[in-house]
Amino acid sequence: MKYLLVILCCLFSLTPFQAYALDQFQTEHAAKKHCPGDVVVWLNLHTGRYHYKGQQWYGQTKVGAFVCKQEVLNKGDRVTRSVYGKDDPQDHNEALKWYRQSAEQGDAESQYTLGVMYDLGQGVLPDYKEALKWYRLSAEQGDANGQWSLGTMYRDGQGVLQDYKEASKWYRLSAEQGAANGQWSLGAMYRDGQGFAQDFVLAYMWFNIAAANANNNEQQKRYIDSRNEVEVRLSAKQLAKAQELARKCTANKYKGC
Numbered sequence: 131m132k133y134l135l136v137i138l139c140c141l142f143s144l145t146p147f148q149a150y151a152l153d154q155f156q157t158e159h160a161a162k163k164h165c166p167g168d169v170v171v172w173l174n175l176h177t178g179r180y181h182y183k184g185q186q187w188y189g190q191t192k193v194g195a196f197v198c199k200q201e202v203l204n205k206g207d208r209v210t211r212s213v214y215g216k217d218d219p220q221d222h223n224e225a226l227k228w229y230r231q232s233a234e235q236g237d238a239e240s241q242y243t244l245g246v247m248y249d250l251g252q253g254v255l256p257d258y259k260e261a262l263k264w265y266r267l268s269a270e271q272g273d274a275n276g277q278w279s280l281g282t283m284y285r286d287g288q289g290v291l292q293d294y295k296e297a298s299k300w301y302r303l304s305a306e307q308g309a310a311n312g313q314w315s316l317g318a319m320y321r322d323g324q325g326f327a328q329d330f331v332l333a334y335m336w337f338n339i340a341a342a343n344a345n346n347n348e349q350q351k352r353y354i355d356s357r358n359e360v361e362v363r364l365s366a367k368q369l370a371k372a373q374e375l376a377r378k379c380t381a382n383k384y385k386g387c
Contacts, residue, residue, distance in 0.1 A: 152202065154195035165198035173197045190345065191239075222253030233264060241268035242276040249279070249288075258289030269300060274309035277301075281315060285324070298325035305336065306384045313340035313384070314353050321360055334360045334372040335387070339379060 154173070155161040161170040171180040174191040180202055181188045189196070226247055232240035245264035248257045262283050268276025281300030284293045298319050304312025317336030320329045337357035344350035361369060379387035 152197060154197055156195070158189070158196050161196035161198060165201070168198040168200045170196055171199045171202065173202060222247065224253075226253035233267075236271075238268045238271035238273040238276060241265075241271070242273050242279065245276065245279060258283065260289075262289035269303070272303075272307075274304045274307040274312060277304035277307075278309055278312045278315060281312070285315075285319075294319065294325035305339075305387075308343055308384060310340045310343040310345060310349065310353070313337075313343060314356065317356065317360075321356075330360050330363045331368050331372045331375070334364060334369070335375045335379060338373065338376040339384070342380070 153161075153164055155164065158170055169182070171182055172188045172191070172194055173180045173196075175193045175195065180197070180199065181191075226244070229240045229244045229247065233244045241264045245261045245268060247253055248261035248264065250256065262280070265276050265280040265283060269280040277300045281297045281304065283289055284300065285297035286292070298316065301312050301316040301319065305316045306312075313336050317333045317340060319325050320336065321333035322328070326332075334357055337353055337360060341350050341353040341357055344353055364372060375387070
């Protein structure tokens with residue numbers, strides 16, 4: 131992605147630092163107070179792309195801030211482009227071009243997003259094998275979402291032979307980075323006995339952790355529902371054990387759980 135940003139800066143004579151000379155906020159609420167009549171977006175300060183609420187990277191990139199969309203556009207919409215390439219979030223063809231260019235330069239986030247586009251058929255015909263390729267490249271670089279997506283391809287047998295153990299491996303790597311979707315999926319594997327012996331205690335543990343790390347209320351509710359469904363299968367002693375394991379796992383930053 132950094133290579134793409136350099137290209138854009140050269141083309142439009144605008145440095146990333148100039149583009150980011152705008153009011154930045156740590157919370158969505160603070161940004162909304164600053165511009166009550168505008169749309170709050172998440173600006174990735176590394177890539178120069180902004181993300182709408184409800185999209186994968188909203189509030190989730192390592193370096194970023196909540197900002198007002200109109201202020202972003204006023205500072206140079208050519209550099210601070212939307213996640214879909216133009217201001218229209220449905221411009222998948224344009225997005226495909228930019229993400230491919232960055233992904234081919236080795237950017238893990240772009241590789242993951244390009245995988246999503248092939249997976250869902252956005253701007254291109256659906257192609258599970260091509261999606262698998264980009265997910266793998268992203269996952270092998272340590273991208274948590276790439277790892278989760280690769281695990282899901284193995285779990286569902288899309289673009290590859292179904293392999294629960296391989297799915298569990300990638301889910302665990304994602305979970306260990308604190309990704310709620312990876313944590314929930316690992317819990318589901320324990321719940322269903324896929325890749326592991328069925329274990330409701332560990333399933334509860336991972337569902338509980340995932341609920342604590344959920345990115346939004348809807349996701350949190352889904353994870354809590356999963357936890358509650360497992361809870362009824364546990365004795366009081368097992369429940370206490372599962373809760374203690376969740377505390378220890380969180381304290382250990384999800385390693386060795």
